[in-house]
Amino acid sequence: MKRVLILGATGSIGSSAIDVVRAHPGDFQIAGVVARSRVAALERIGREFNSPWFAGEDAAERAVRETDADIVLVSMVGISALAPTLAAIDRGIAVALATKEVLVAAGELVMSRATEKGVPVIPVDSEHSAMxxxxxxxxxxxxxxxxxxxxxxxxxxxxxxxxxxxxxxxxxxxxxxxxxxxxxxxxxxxxxxxxxxxxxxxxxxxxxxxxxxxxxxxxxxxxxxxxxGSTLAQLAPPDMRVPVQYALSWPDRLPAQRAALDLPSLGALTxxxxxxxxxxxxxxxxxxxxxxxxxxxxxxxxxxxxxxxxxxxxxxxxxxxxxxxxxxxxxxxxxxxxxxxxxxxxxxxxxxxxxxxxxxxxxxxxxxxxx
Ligand SMILES: NC(=O)c1ccc[n+]([C@@H]2O[C@H](COP(=O)([O-])OP(=O)(O)OC[C@H]3O[C@@H](n4cnc5c(N)ncnc54)[C@H](OP(=O)(O)O)[C@@H]3O)[C@@H](O)[C@H]2O)c1
Known part of the structure; x- marks a missing residue:
């Protein structure tokens, strides 16, 4: 059972992660949920999973420090995700990273801190998950x-x-x-x-x-x-629940909630x-x-x-x-x-x-x- 803290729980990636946790109650537990302004929606999620919720501009870093998580899903928007990401690394908690701005602005800093602490940074973006x-x-x-x-x-x-x-x-x-x-x-x-x-x-x-x-x-x-000269590719339906679930379950894989690709119906790829x-x-x-x-x-x-x-x-x-x-x-x-x-x-x-x-x-x- 992995305890997951979701930063940005009311957003698009956050909602995909909630779906993944809902579908695998024996594998994941919500350690806490964080959002900025959609407080009513956040409270609903907290109630559904019987987990604490944290709202506001600076709530994410506090949530990282005050909850007991095995993995933090960073899916807020922009540089505001930098401090909570570093806080998770400093606490030795694995990071599933969706918020690309963290690496765009401070990639060297974040990855060298993660290497120093031996903390995995697992990609959530579909392209990086594929790689x-x-x-x-x-x-x-x-x-x-x-x-x-x-x-x-x-x-x-x-x-x-x-x-x-x-x-x-x-x-x-x-x-x-x-x-x-x-x-x-x-x-x-x-x-x-x-x-x-x-x-x-x-x-x-x-x-x-x-x-x-x-x-x-x-x-x-x-x-x-x-x-x-060999090239490997990862193919999947365009659904963020696929890479989100892989990031949370890695290095394991869990059953999907939807059908895999049907190649003949796809026809050509361009x-x-x-x-x-x-x-x-x-x-x-x-x-x-x-x-x-x-x-x-x-x-x-x-x-x-x-x-x-x-x-x-x-x-x-x-x-x-x-x-x-x-x-x-x-x-x-x-x-x-x-x-x-x-x-x-x-x-x-x-x-x-x-x-x-x-x-x-x-x-x-x-x-x-x-x-
Ligand atoms: N959506 C995708 O398919 C996708 C794919 C790959 C990568 N990403 C990356 O993932 C990140 C999230 O994208 P998204 O599309 O899920 O964004 P989104 O739908 O706009 O959701 C953003 C979430 O972050 C919360 N949030 C924003 N600022 C916050 C703060 N200071 N403290 C705490 N929570 C805060 C929002 O809370 P409120 O709702 O309360 O405002 C919301 O829950 C982005 O960096 C994006 O580039 C997204």
Missing amino acids: FQCMQGASPSRIGKLTLTASGGPFYAGPADLSSVTPPMALAHPRWNMGPKVSVDSATMMNKGFEVVEARWLFNVPLTSIGVVIHPESIVHSLLTFVD FLEPDASRFPALALVRDTAEEGGTRMVALSAADEIAVERFLSGDIAFTEIVPLVADVVSATPPRRCDSVDDVYAADAAARSSARAWRGAKGRGGRVAAIRP
């Missing part, structure tokens, strides 16, 4: 290339002009039903850039050995090519090159990741604000990437050796991103962030 599954039993030195698949999001095939994209259009992902931040990130393909960085830290591989391929059917979740000119976010993330440090923190923070501003109607869809790029280039490049360094770079980038006025004649662009 992790293909890696079981493999020698890391025999892995040649990692290929992340991407559905391409709602705008891969059109419209030609993305400037008139509205929030409801960006939130309507063709394959996955996800929270608003990751849905918009998928529409800009910033999300796929984040996943490249996430893979870099989770699997300790250079950025140059991680590729991206568009696969609109979202059936192959990622591929691993070994030095002998793989295409990503369109770099239509989705400049991919190159922006890669280039920034080469620099790392404060600029990577700034990229993640600026993206959180840009998505918020787009969803509130304040900037256009096509202004998201320019906003983020401007904030990144205004950020003095430095190493981030501590959590305080991360938070300082994060705060500076957020205020810069809030002040960004863009190209619509609404004022200047961002001022340089002071060293």
